Amino acid sequence: MSRIAAVFANLRAEGRAALIPFVEAYDPNRATTIELLTGMATHGADIIEIGVPFTDPMADGPTIQAAGRRALDAGASLHGVLDIVREFRSANNHTPLVLMGYLNPILSYGVDAFTQDAAAAGVDGLIVVDLPTEECDLLLPAATLNELDVIRLIAPTTSDERLPKVLEGSSGFVYYVSITGITGTRTASAADLARDIPRIRRATSLPIAVGFGVRTPEHAATIAGFADAAIVASALIEKLCATNVATVLEDVAALAAGLRTAVKIPA
Amino acid sequence: MNELLKNSLRSGPDGRGRFGEFGGRFVAETLMPLILELETAYEAAKADPSFQSEIDYYLKHYVGRPSALWFAERLTKSLGGAKIYFKRDELNHTGAHKINNCIGQILLARRMGKTRIIAETGAGQHGVATATVCALFGLPCTIYMGAVDVERQKPNVFRMKLLGAEVVPVKSGAATLKDAMNDAMRDWVANVRDTFYIIGTAAGPHPYPAMVRDFQCVIGNEARAQLHEAEGRLPDVAVAAIGGGSNAIGLFHPFLDDAAVQLIGVEAAGHGLDSGATAASLSRGRPGVLHGNRTYLLQNDDGQILEAHSISAGLDYPGIGPEHSWLHDIGRVEYVAITDNEALEAFQLCTRTEGIIPALEPAHALAYVAKLAPTLDADKIILMNLCGRGDKDIFTVAEHLGVNL
Numbered sequence A: 001m002s003r004i005a006a007v008f009a010n011l012r013a014e015g016r017a018a019l020i021p022f023v024e025a026y027d028p029n030r031a032t033t034i035e036l037l038t039g040m041a042t043h044g045a046d047i048i049e050i051g052v053p054f055t056d057p058m059a060d061g062p063t064i065q066a067a068g069r070r071a072l073d074a075g076a077s078l079h080g081v082l083d084i085v086r087e088f089r090s091a092n093n094h095t096p097l098v099l100m101g102y103l104n105p106i107l108s109y110g111v112d113a114f115t116q117d118a119a120a121a122g123v124d125g126l127i128v129v130d131l132p133t134e135e136c137d138l139l140l141p142a143a144t145l146n147e148l149d150v151i152r153l154i155a156p157t158t159s160d161e162r163l164p165k166v167l168e169g170s171s172g173f174v175y176y177v178s179i180t181g182i183t184g185t186r187t188a189s190a191a192d193l194a195r196d197i198p199r200i201r202r203a204t205s206l207p208i209a210v211g212f213g214v215r216t217p218e219h220a221a222t223i224a225g226f227a228d229a230a231i232v233a234s235a236l237i238e239k240l241c242a243t244n245v246a247t248v249l250e251d252v253a254a255l256a257a258g259l260r261t262a263v264k265i266p267a
Numbered sequence B: 001m002n003e004l005l006k007n008s009l010r011s012g013p014d015g016r017g018r019f020g021e022f023g024g025r026f027v028a029e030t031l032m033p034l035i036l037e038l039e040t041a042y043e044a045a046k047a048d049p050s051f052q053s054e055i056d057y058y059l060k061h062y063v064g065r066p067s068a069l070w071f072a073e074r075l076t077k078s079l080g081g082a083k084i085y086f087k088r089d090e091l092n093h094t095g096a097h098k099i100n101n102c103i104g105q106i107l108l109a110r111r112m113g114k115t116r117i118i119a120e121t122g123a124g125q126h127g128v129a130t131a132t133v134c135a136l137f138g139l140p141c142t143i144y145m146g147a148v149d150v151e152r153q154k155p156n157v158f159r160m161k162l163l164g165a166e167v168v169p170v171k172s173g174a175a176t177l178k179d180a181m182n183d184a185m186r187d188w189v190a191n192v193r194d195t196f197y198i199i200g201t202a203a204g205p206h207p208y209p210a211m212v213r214d215f216q217c218v219i220g221n222e223a224r225a226q227l228h229e230a231e232g233r234l235p236d237v238a239v240a241a242i243g244g245g246s247n248a249i250g251l252f253h254p255f256l257d258d259a260a261v262q263l264i265g266v267e268a269a270g271h272g273l274d275s276g277a278t279a280a281s282l283s284r285g286r287p288g289v290l291h292g293n294r295t296y297l298l299q300n301d302d303g304q305i306l307e308a309h310s311i312s313a314g315l316d317y318p319g320i321g322p323e324h325s326w327l328h329d330i331g332r333v334e335y336v337a338i339t340d341n342e343a344l345e346a347f348q349l350c351t352r353t354e355g356i357i358p359a360l361e362p363a364h365a366l367a368y369v370a371k372l373a374p375t376l377d378a379d380k381i382i383l384m385n386l387c388g389r390g391d392k393d394i395f396t397v398a399e400h401l402g403v404n405l
């Protein structure tokens, strides 16, 4: 079983949702990223999403844009991100790592070489924001060959008719972008989730993670009532920027505790 | 496929929005349903004769088309060689070719029931054209413009505001056209239901490259007929400047299947092709994905997009429309590059010999024409797209000439 599938199988048995914190690689430097990844894994992160910096992050709000800029200034590259994954894996072989980024650095690396190297480094899944299902034949065969999960984004604008097409070839989990907008701006309400999650459930048996605008333990708990995982990004990046790694890890622990208080809402 | 079109270079893109390996629809899932809706709406509009007659009405009575075809006789004499004709799209309402496309897109937006318009702009010409059609149809309009461009194109910023548009200066990245396009896309993602994004060049996710091209083909279609009337034949060479490539594809497309017509696109070399400060994506880029399409891009070894540089804000973009990437790879169009200084010289040459102040964008095309014409016989004909007027650029030019206004 893949690391991601194993995590969700265990959590199902425990009856709780997963916490997926996000780390922008190299923000503000490589050493901090290693500290964050290692620390998050022991402070309640079930899976960690690593943002791969890109000059033109079109789906991201000001917080992740600025983080990406700092990261590139610190010398970030896709090769460097895989190197971070290798270092993390030398001490942790169980926490799944998912890379989230944009297509061009992958194309530039070469799709075959990248999927091979990523799998060998210990990456478990890929989220490529600007690669919709219509263009996914560019990545899917190579990712599948190397046993990397290709995690699809589903948006509020994705119609019921379109869902099966978007889910084609996806594995690991599905990522529900809970608002129409960029990262770190608005937050979906319980009513939004009650409306949106069941229709995705009907279309897939994969776990559903909810992201974009999740900021507090309370939000995370609300999400856990409906979905299988909460993804937290901008709030943690802002905290890191304002304070330090230790404080971010406290927040991660608080988010994890928040998830444990969640009351499952029957679908 | 239609038998007649099988051997045509004009039949692209394919069903996936590709020109060869270029183009496509590389957008986030949030936007994908909209892109598909737009494609369906555009196909329906194209099939409806009333859509084209609406466009024709506004182009004739509002934009002032057809634009003149001008035999640049003094320039021809002073360069000594091929006959030079200008397609004078700088005479359009708002002063550039950009409005041809805006008329088409806003009429489509209205058909689709969209109530708010957004756009990106570099030189401000597309922003002004968009703000203009929004004023004409009474739609609210937000224009994203790089903060650097806001500074170097002040007259156009004020024009947009007078027209009732909100101008948002974009400070991310190099604060130029690429960054403005990023922020316009971010706005679109957040306002998908009511907002129509009028992209200003023949780039972006399918169907934009094809749609913008179709709206700009009026340039080449008119020029072809006008030159036929004036000279009874086709041009030997057609030349146009390339930012994203909309005025160039509008001029070239109607001639793609005429093998005898040589087509030349002029990119901005900036300080020089190998200076590290250039906007020549075909000459110095390689294929990649940005802003929804696969195309040639200026990028580093890691696939990070590089900042472009050109004195001309409208050419200051690290990418190019996908159809040009394809035409480059198949060798149908030749792409050359002209530096800032060469463009400045051509700007002055045109002004003094023809009494036409060109925009800095077509000044790049003219700089190449000035090199080419003397190498050709006097019975050859060069058709150049004079796609914009230079009023917006007088501050930039004054600064480079050391004049304090």
Ligand SMILES: Cc1ncc(COP(=O)(O)O)c(C=O)c1O
Pocket: B096, B097, B098, B122, B123, B124, B125, B126, B200, B201, B202, B241, B242, B243, B244, B245, B246, B247, B248, B313, B314, B315, B359, B361, B362, B387, B388, B389
């Ligand atoms: C006068 C003029 N020409 C050319 C361009 C470049 O755009 P395109 O290559 O799409 O024609 C611009 C863009 O702002 C412009 O204003």
